[in-house]
Amino acid sequence: MHSMDRVIKKRKGIKKSTDIKIGRRDFFRLTGSGVFGFMLCNLFGPKKSQGAEKEFYGVLCDTTRCIGCRACEFACAEANNHPSPDTEDKNIFDKKRDTTVKQWTVVNRYKTRAGDVFVKRQCMHCALPACVSACLVKAMRKREEGPVTWDKNCMGCRLCMFSCPFDIPKFEYESAYPTIEKCSMCWDRIKVGGYPACVMACPQEALLFGTKRDLIEEARTRIYKHPSKYYHYIFGEHEVGGTCWLYLSSVPFEEIGFRTDMGNTPLPEYTTGFLYSVPFVLVLWPLFLLAVNRITKRED
Amino acid sequence: MMEAEINLKRFLLNELKPKGKIFTVFNVVTLPIIIAGAFLIFYRIFYGLGATTNLSQSFPWGIWIGFDVMTGVAFAGGAYVLTFVVYILNAKKYHLIIRATVLNGFLAYVFYAGAIFLDLGRWWNILNPLIGNHFGVNSVLFLVAWHFLLYMIAEFIEFSPVIAEWLNLQKAKKVLSALTVGTVIFGITLSTLHQSGLGALVMMAKPNIHPLWYTEFIPILFFVSSIFAGLSMVIVESSISHKVFSEQLNEEHKKEVDDIILSLSRACAGALFGYFFLKLLVFIHGKHWVYIFSGMGLWYMVEVIGFVLFPCFLFLNGGRYRNLKVVRVAAVLSMVGIIINRFNYVFIAYKWYLPLSERYFPSISEIVITLAIVFAEIWVFRWIVNRMPVLREST
Ligand code: SF4
Ligand code: SF4
Numbered sequence: 001m002h003s004m005d006r007v008i009k010k011r012k013g014i015k016k017s018t019d020i021k022i023g024r025r026d027f028f029r030l031t032g033s034g035v036f037g038f039m040l041c042n043l044f045g046p047k048k049s050q051g052a053e054k055e056f057y058g059v060l061c062d063t064t065r066c067i068g069c070r071a072c073e074f075a076c077a078e079a080n081n082h083p084s085p086d087t088e089d090k091n092i093f094d095k096k097r098d099t100t101v102k103q104w105t106v107v108n109r110y111k112t113r114a115g116d117v118f119v120k121r122q123c124m125h126c127a128l129p130a131c132v133s134a135c136l137v138k139a140m141r142k143r144e145e146g147p148v149t150w151d152k153n154c155m156g157c158r159l160c161m162f163s164c165p166f167d168i169p170k171f172e173y174e175s176a177y178p179t180i181e182k183c184s185m186c187w188d189r190i191k192v193g194g195y196p197a198c199v200m201a202c203p204q205e206a207l208l209f210g211t212k213r214d215l216i217e218e219a220r221t222r223i224y225k226h227p228s229k230y231y232h233y234i235f236g237e238h239e240v241g242g243t244c245w246l247y248l249s250s251v252p253f254e255e256i257g258f259r260t261d262m263g264n265t266p267l268p269e270y271t272t273g274f275l276y277s278v279p280f281v282l283v284l285w286p287l288f289l290l291a292v293n294r295i296t297k298r299e300d
Numbered sequence: 301m302m303e304a305e306i307n308l309k310r311f312l313l314n315e316l317k318p319k320g321k322i323f324t325v326f327n328v329v330t331l332p333i334i335i336a337g338a339f340l341i342f343y344r345i346f347y348g349l350g351a352t353t354n355l356s357q358s359f360p361w362g363i364w365i366g367f368d369v370m371t372g373v374a375f376a377g378g379a380y381v382l383t384f385v386v387y388i389l390n391a392k393k394y395h396l397i398i399r400a401t402v403l404n405g406f407l408a409y410v411f412y413a414g415a416i417f418l419d420l421g422r423w424w425n426i427l428n429p430l431i432g433n434h435f436g437v438n439s440v441l442f443l444v445a446w447h448f449l450l451y452m453i454a455e456f457i458e459f460s461p462v463i464a465e466w467l468n469l470q471k472a473k474k475v476l477s478a479l480t481v482g483t484v485i486f487g488i489t490l491s492t493l494h495q496s497g498l499g500a501l502v503m504m505a506k507p508n509i510h511p512l513w514y515t516e517f518i519p520i521l522f523f524v525s526s527i528f529a530g531l532s533m534v535i536v537e538s539s540i541s542h543k544v545f546s547e548q549l550n551e552e553h554k555k556e557v558d559d560i561i562l563s564l565s566r567a568c569a570g571a572l573f574g575y576f577f578l579k580l581l582v583f584i585h586g587k588h589w590v591y592i593f594s595g596m597g598l599w600y601m602v603e604v605i606g607f608v609l610f611p612c613f614l615f616l617n618g619g620r621y622r623n624l625k626v627v628r629v630a631a632v633l634s635m636v637g638i639i640i641n642r643f644n645y646v647f648i649a650y651k652w653y654l655p656l657s658e659r660y661f662p663s664i665s666e667i668v669i670t671l672a673i674v675f676a677e678i679w680v681f682r683w684i685v686n687r688m689p690v691l692r693e694s695t
């Protein structure tokens with residue numbers, strides 16, 4: 001009952017062509033360009049994307065509503081068996097905190113001209129995640145519901161950390177049996193029709209769960225209805241190809257700890273040029289070498 | 301038959317014994333480091349990466365990737381370049397140094413690329429990308445991993461006739477030698493792809509790499525730089541080994557090797573200039589001069605002028621005036637340049653915006669283990685050269 005304000009239920013039958021540039025289909029098309037290029041992936045790739053056309057879910061985080069109570073941190077810890085944070089401790093805001101292996105989400109305070117702004121951080125669940133393209137064993141995976149999750153077949157190469165533009169994956173350096181830790185968007189709940197723990201815990205309804213399409217619509221509506229309250233930008237709509245988590249703010253995003261210089265190109269696209277050239281090199285290079293070998297031999 | 305077997309056993313046992321002087325300066329310096337490194341490797345395995353390295357959440361990669369893997373593989377590039385010259389271009393002159401170069405390349409892959417094992421947090425899963433748990437076919441690293449493995453096998457096959465000769469297996473040698481050209485073609489193709497692939501690896505981190513270093517041509521730059529990095533390594537390696545193992549060579553041999561080094565130096569100058577030219581194009585095309593007047597800009601100039609253009613000039617001069625000393629200095633400089641370049645991509649120009657206090661500096665353990673790996677490689681190289689017909693003229 002209460003959940004109506006935290007969740008936008010998927011509205012069936014409404015097909016709008018909003019400018020959500022990258023849907024699931026593109027995701028598979030783009031990432032299905034891999035190593036053995038055309039031969040393997042373009043043969044098998046497209047079939048995969050013909051499954052159920054699910055839309056990615058996401059969360060809209062409205063920082064103008066957040067009061068810094070850190071109930072989301074608490075709920076996240078509980079949901080993932082991490083040590084509970086002391087939410088009474090207000091001094092914690094004196095320093096900027098990063099997410100850690102045992103804390104997948106943190107709330108930071110920024111002093112801005114609009115007063116204190118609290119910003120929750122966690123994995124952004126990119127539409128075309130660099131961490132997923134980086135992974136050579138598919139331990140990082142983009143699930144069809146939208147979450148990006150990590151699995152135990154990981155080798156610990158840390159290329160996902162190296163590539164993530166938001167510095168999200170954390171590695172357990174202190175352990176001899178380390179894991180990679182990051183927010184999973186509560187995939188175990190979402191896949192059975194549930195909602196992220198942090199979203200349900202927020203007393204301010206600063207977090208809203210829904211499909212990305214609906215979230216963008218809602219975010220636009222809020223800006224439209226309260227033009228002086230919001231900075232007119234939805235962070236995450238286009239950044240690095242768009243992310244499933246979206247942010248609204250009262251001040252420019254640089255002022256609340258966001259990088260705004262990373263562009264809108266999905267990061268995996270920077271390697272597709274190389275990957276596309278691989279099959280050509282594999283076929284043409286040996287032929288060329290063989291030819292040269294024959295020619296120089298005859299000259300002897 | 302029995303007798304042959306006993307003979308082989310006796311031969312192998314005999315070969316296992318150390319040859320030459322034991323208390324040389326080199327041995328006395330390197331042995332303790334190798335032993336310390338071995339202990340530290342155990343420590344790393346049982347206590348984790350945090351206990352042995354200075355890696356952090358912001359800097360997930362350090363010198364084990366930046367030096368051992370990225371630089372080590374570039375240095376090993378000499379093998380594919382020389383096999384190209386000898387077996388594809390059929391330039392017989394270089395045949396003299398091909399065995400040592402291939403051996404060095406093979407060992408570099410085994411030892412340096414083997415250092416990946418230490419760097420992998422979850423090393424027990426190292427076989428996952430090979431056995432399909434799961435095949436991350438869209439990952440550049442997946443390609444690089446496979447190529448490392450296949451290339452090691454290719455290099456081993458290329459070197460195997462020498463082993464057959466050592467064991468006096470004439471028939472096997474003939475069969476294995478017949479494989480050489482095919483394997484070489486395969487090996488060069490793999491090298492082209494994974495040398496450039498190592499560059500493509502860092503490209504998704506574009507927002508985190510200083511714009512002076514980021515370009516869509518990173519894979520090509522990595523490939524071209526592996527040519528002169530590899531050849532410089534060949535120059536340094538053959539200069540040293542022809543001193544150390546001089547008793548295995550006759551006078552004519554030595555003169556020829558000097559000649560080869562001078563030719564290689566001209567090739568290096570060419571590759572360095574091509575590389576410089578590419579960098580210049582990228583610089584102009586990207587309007588990069590706006591970044592030049594900053595700390596990173598200065599650092600960029602040091603790399604490009606001090607360690608690309610300057611060694612290029614030295615190689616050219618050394619080659620023209622037949623000055624081997626100058627050539628050797630140039631080779632060392634261009635190798636240092638490669639180290640700097642790869643470090644830039646992995647942890648210096650990477651997240652350049654973070655303050656010094658949050659930056660990565662290698663720990664003592666990381667350095668000791670790296671040195672131990674380098675020295676262990678040299679020991680194995682020496683062991684083989686002293687026994688197999690690597691430098692010696694084959695029978
Ligand atoms: S924010 Fe980082 S870890 Fe999360 S999906 Fe994007 S690239 Fe992956
Ligand atoms: S550290 Fe693990 S999850 Fe990350 S890229 Fe490497 S294998 Fe994949």
Ligand code: SF4
Pocket residue numbers: 075076077079080104105122182183184185186196197198199
């Ligand atoms: S979505 Fe789940 S895992 Fe992610 S921050 Fe919220 S509670 Fe934590």
